[in-house]
Amino acid sequence: MERRSMGMAAKRRTANIITYVILVMISIIWIIPFIFLILQAFDVGNPGLTGNVWPEKWGLGNFAYLFSSESNFLRWYFNTFIIALFACVGQTAMQFMMAYALSRFRFKLRKPMMNVMLVLGMFPGFLTMIVLYEVLNSLGMTSDNAVPGLILVNIASSGMGYYVAKGFLDTMPKSLDEAAEVDGATKFQVFYKVVMPLCKPIVIYTVLTSFMGPWGDYIFAATIAKGSQEGMNVATGLNSWLSTANIGGYYKYFCAGGVIVAIPVIILFLFLQKYYVEGVTGGAVKG
Amino acid sequence: MARVQLENVKKIYSGNVTAVHDFNLDIGDKEFVVFVGPSGCGKSTTLRMIAGLEDISEGTLKIDGEVVNDLQPKDRQISMVFQNYALYPHLTVFENMAFPLRLDKKIRIHPWTEKEIDGLNNQIKKLQEQRDAANEKKKAAIDKKIEFIRASIEKGKEVKGFTNDEIFERVTNAAKVLGITNFLTRKPKAMSGGQRQRVAIGRAMVKDCKVFLMDEPLSNLDAKLRNQMRAEIILLRKRINTTFVYVTHDQTEAMTLGDRIVCMRDGFIMQVGTPTQLFDMPDNLFVAQFIGAPMMNTFLTKLVKDGDKYYVDLFNRKLPVSGVKADGLKAKGIQTRDILLGIRPEHLIVAKDSGEGTIPVTIEVNEMMGSEYHLHVSSEDGTKIIVRIPTINLSDKERENMVPGNVINLAFEPKAMHFFDPDSEINLLAGPEAVNSKGPIILPSEREQV
């Protein structure tokens, strides 16, 4: 009838071997840069040299510099941490309030609201920063005092990012709500007693992503903290170390800073990985 | 049309879980075989091994005499209808049914059209003209070409796969048979379950296949539709006339559709036979109770040999055994012994009065099925029995009598009594290849060694 060169099982085995090889190569490519980063963080030789990977001299000097009074690193770290803390609470609250209202209720302005938010989202986010900077400036919440300003900026409009939460809530059967109402609960009680407890995975996902956000935010932080070293967050601060004027001296410090910033986030991520994956695979696309 | 032979086929999963033990079956050409059994008995697994969707751990599978263990599903020339239809959601019905045809790459011979033959002959003429003007070396080459064209005219046109017109024709024909011509441009989502099932069948029909496999195709339909589709499958079988292997857990489907039934349990074959064989002469208790609804009634009791005659000692009453059954018992030399007595609800008769061979029972529930009563009764010692009684010939007085609380007398139809060994549940009158259905299942082939 047909070729008998390879039985089905043998064919599958070769395919699997090739797959394993590819996966191993992929894993290497994705991990290598971080391994290099960590290695260079421990190199206390010439702090500006970007070329060598293997440390010229092993030591913790770079880390010491970060924590010394010469660098603003601690300040930046502290700033970012505070912002992230407030952001994860505030953003989660805002997003879920919006998502719940849009998912569970039907009111006349519902579709127009969603459309308006869709349209507003099409404008580059940065556009709002120009105005907000002036306003916050007049309120004294910029430059050195950038942190409160950034917190406000991060939380205030976060309701627009309701899509993942709403997608998830849409999949919860409304019969739960109805049963609770028959039992005599007000809509508020349904919200915090019945539905929200069931959203634990998505809540954790939202908390996680909103916590991680401020650590990597460059554009907003750079705008609001304009002109001040004290008000920067880690992203803007570390980037300033790498700008051409400074690169002579600061490259290794940057690596060390990167390691310090990355580690807590990675640990947090490791523990909550399950929720993150669930949020991405479940909610991110349904929206 | 093809013969399918399974020889000692086993399916073992990693972790030493055996899903199918030593499966032996010889399916004849154009035969309709049904694999039936409860969930997890291995029927679907066996079907998928035939299809090539599961590897065969041990044993040989032959289609048309050729060993196909290592062949890809697409090379086995099979068609399959899935339980969940497996229709491609983004394609229209037409495209769903055309899908296998468009993938086909076999070379087929078509007759040449007049125009094409003329064209080929013209080519030969031109070549001959060239030949006359050519030198020796070239002459041989041109001769070869002419020969090639001549042979090709003889053979016919070689076409790879199906032409668009052929696809159109096959699909529309199948659609006509299945009554779905109006849906050809719809997508699966816009159709009901029954219609989708027909599309799935249509897709399997359009190919030329040797074996037609169906994996619980009616399980997702409602009861009424199921009855309808059963009849249609019988008609389909007449139309396609190829070898069918059909898997179901519904014994009604098995009984009505199959030429032969393979009753399975826990990976073992309990019995292979025609519907009549399984109904009238079940090899073991499992088959006896699986086939037929409501389930056969069983009683743990004693079979007594009284000289040349036999009777059953049930609830301290004597039920005589006569006819074929008695002869069979005598032929096997069965002595007085404990047995499981089995009798189907429809073979219990309501006697006019209590006398020899009857048992008094109290009615607990009367299920009125319309043309029958299903009486749930209990005997004096509390044993529950189900009786099926046709209502058509009952007098009004008799009907009034059949209410909960009343006592009636049951007689056992002697021709319909079954006797099973209480330990192995094997039918006493069964042949040597019968499999036990109680306890760890030991195949007949293994029994010799024990």
Added chain:
Amino acid sequence: MKILDKDSYLKLNKWKRFVYKFKYFFLITIPRVFFKIEKLDAISYLKLNIWKRIGYKIKFFYLIKIPTFFKNLGKKIWKGIKGFGLGIAHFFKNLVVTFIEGDIWTKLSYFFMGIGSFARGQILRGILFATMELVFIFYMIFTGGYYLGKFNSLGLIQPLDADENVVVGADNSFKIMLYGALTLFFIAAFIYTWYLNIKQNRINEQLKKDEKAIADTKDDLRAVVDQQFHRTLLALPTLGIIVFTLLPIFFMILVAFTNYDANHNGVSNALFGWVGFDNFRTLFSWSAGGKNYAATFGEILVWTLIWAFFATFTNYFLGLVVAMLINKKGIKLKKVWRTVLVMSIAVPQFISLLYVKNMFAYDGIMNDIIQFFGGNRIHFLDDQASALTVRITVILINIWIGIPYLMLVTTGILMNIPADLYESASIDGANVFQQYTKITLPYMLFITGPYLLTSFTGNMNNFNVIFLLTGGAPHPQELEAGQTDLLVTWLFQLTMKDNSYSLGAVLGIIVFIVVALISLIVYNILPSTKNEEAFQ
């Protein structure tokens, strides 16, 4: 031209036949092929082979669909205008009627908001309405009126006089515009509240006449957590969005029509004023004050679209392939492979970007390796690199950044494709590649259609990757921006470095238009929006 029958044609001589055939081709065949369409019914359509079907679909699209679209559009617009006009007329009619028919409290409420509510026992509402009116009146008198008055001119008294001395009591264009815009909103909000006030009076009057119960303060408070809970929920987020997004964007749209820039910041050097569409003209001009904006804009727009396309689709398909590899039957340690990739998401993106940027620097690790193998060092991402090199490098690095995330997204969907679709296809004869193109891809594209769209527009505005990796490099002399700059990064530079706020605002509006257009078109083409439950 006259169509000849066979006999007449044969009568023609060779030359005339040639001319005839020529004319026939252009006057008959081409129009027929391109401009005439025969509407097929479903069955006849199925008879066509794939090429004929494509041809048919194309002709159908531009010969039937488009004209019908415009016809329908016209109808809808006309209906919309009619409806709008009727709505306004209705609105005024209602106002007049309510006044005439209303009782004394209703009439008074037209001038003193809240009186009607008080009279009917709705204390809370009365307080709210009355407060609103008072606040509004005070605001208009003290602030709103002042700024609104100057809105037209955006200030007349310059901050610096001719000798560059600071003028006391000068106007502040920025403040004027800001408060002016705010006041406009406030007026709109007030009108709405006033209208609510009137409507409630009318409704409550009617309820009283029908002797039905009117909601009192207790009911109102209860509704906050029950019937009207959605309002409670939405209050804070909506307020945040209005103040921090809607208003600023509205403001920036206004700025686009001013000349607010480094020399006219409205506060310390000079006032700015309305300039109409001047900024738009500048952007599309080839030499405004020595700067070639049009060329820059053109090149950046094209690059932004190309970048968004490649960034989205390379990540998508490769992420899908990786997801399929990991998900393959028979592959062990699935969790390990996924975790390795997912961990690279955990590292804050800017660290990865900045570090990789240095890996690709002229004296970085990658070049070390190249040199080690005997090659020459390459300029990957800096100003001395060719535009093409930088662009390709950026896309490749973006793949490295994006695949883990896409792998996650696609894995979830991949696991939901019913297995028996693949089994059926393998029985029908499809090999692995065919299964990928005919089952996996269509299914994935269907489910992730909207996601791809948002991903595309998101990439158009992907500031971090471009800015941190290249800073827009290279920067040739003739252009106002770098050759890997996106519209957003250019926007950032215009505002932060050059303080050309007005030009930046124009750019922002243009980004919006491009994104909106693409979204609209794609959204209407996508099958997902039409076949919602096909895959359920």
